[in-house]
Amino acid sequence: MSVTRLAIFLSVVLSVTAGIHYYLWARLVRDVAWPAPWHTWLSVAVIALAVLMPLGLMLTRLLPHRVTSPIMWVLFSWMGLMFFLFVLLIPADLMRGVASLIDHIGGAPPDPARRLLIARLFAGAVGLGGLGMATWGFYSAMRPVAVKPVQIAITDLPANFHGFRIVQLSDIHVGPTIGRAFIDQLVARTNALQPDLIAITGDLVDGSVAKLGHFVTPLAKLRARHGVFFVTGNHEYFSGADAWIAHLRSLGVTVLRNERVTLEQDGHHIDLAGIDDPTGRSFAAGHGSDLPRALAGRDPKRPLILLAHQPRGADAAADHGVDLQLSGHTHGGQIFPFNLLVGLQQPYVAGLHRLRDMSIYVSTGTGYWGPPMRLGVPAEITDITLHPA
Incomplete structure (x- = not known):
């Protein structure tokens, strides 16, 4: 900046x-x-x-x-x-x-x-x-974060992926008022769900690795059949994104930076892509969302899931044939009536929506930012189950 x-x-x-x-x-x-x-x-x-x-x-x-x-x-x-x-x-x-x-x-x-x-x-x-x-x-x-079950239909989902479960964590905001105890509980509850994949859609931290790195070390204990994936949010760029990316990788978390991986299950495949938060362009060279780069060379016959911190890129994702976008950033507004203002800046504030042939799910956030308060907008650990359209 x-x-x-x-x-x-x-x-x-x-x-x-x-x-x-x-x-x-x-x-x-x-x-x-x-x-x-x-x-x-x-x-x-x-x-x-x-x-x-x-x-x-x-x-x-x-x-x-x-x-x-x-x-x-x-x-x-x-x-x-x-x-x-x-x-x-x-x-x-x-x-x-x-x-x-x-x-x-x-x-x-x-x-x-x-x-x-x-x-x-x-x-x-x-x-x-x-x-x-x-x-x-x-x-x-302050009360325990609720697990929110969500069913999402995917067109042409391979039979072996029916019932595939993704736990989405988003906007945890480890920092001044959220520490290691919260992460310990979050890891235990996430692992208890026995997901196939864990997706952390940005804004994990509010501070540097030097100050907060030891608070997130329990993330190394997260377990899922296909691994743990992370994309940057805007707050990572306020906190030293490169250092956090390196630290998360050292904990066994796969950071997707405008790139794509293929998930295989008994001979069937789907694609998972992740993009940087667009804020990155203002903070560091080589950062910022680049969806065409992330999707280059993909097989369009495979269902594609995109991790993108902010919902506002949904139109571009739908244009590129994404089947499901998982986002956060909004906190669902966090405090009523602030959610009414969030809708002026983001096309989707919370929950499951449909945009042409694409579904988009926006988490209300697993933690909170700023005031340790939520009014009318509960936090969530999102337990997503995929099924064929």
Whole structure:
């Protein structure tokens, strides 16, 4: 990423962060007119959180994981609560605006006491609502990840591949708040499913190999008849993709970088291809998705499964005769109503979809990113079974 693009990105992030924190302070502290010293302490807390949020993200790159992890638990939890408060304040402000307009049209004189009462009622409702949503979201993210069975039909699937099972793991995001214990449990539960193939569709980590490499070593214990395969996500490129690719290969994971392998079962064959995340072009020479290269020389009579981190390349995949694309990236939105915004950037947000002759499955993610919360969008270990169309 160029210095100019990085500067623009940071400017936007800092401006948005500052703006949201000011809005929360104005509605939940200033307008409520908290008595001293609560007003002062709450104001200081909001300012401190606004400063620490971007600072904390930078510190994760500089300080040891054991130092930054407790800080990031606090900041990411606040990030989730902040989102819920912001989302609830918007309709609350609309209702207050409508009430003020009605009073103005009716010629009612200004009543500061009534205005303060309304501000406190709305602030209380928003505060309780936000805390409730954050608490439920935290519980949803912390409980064991559910195994989600999915049946997918493949045209001309060879008879020996009927019932072929793929476990898809995606968007685990090992990092500040997800560590080795999560990976240990994930490996045990995945192996218990006894899949034919394991596919990890990107965004495994949020940090360097030096800091997080030992957290993912249990992946070496993953077992599947046809092996474990991985494709890069955008977060690998934020974390040193080449080093992670080498590290995963040392654990026995096959990393598909715009390439294809043939899976054989009792004399019958299907193809499995994987492409880099398109983000790679901006971070490292020789990286970035190249679907034609991955599919060069393939036998079009063989069913083809494609691992691609982002769903947005589905049109190109369908054009190239892919039968099934497995993707992640979206987290299904992770936190309602953020899933409504994800749909503006990605053609598919979650679940199984059909695009012409191709099926595409988008995982909601096995971990989470940022706030340790999921609301309305549970995490999943996807247990895919193939059968003939």
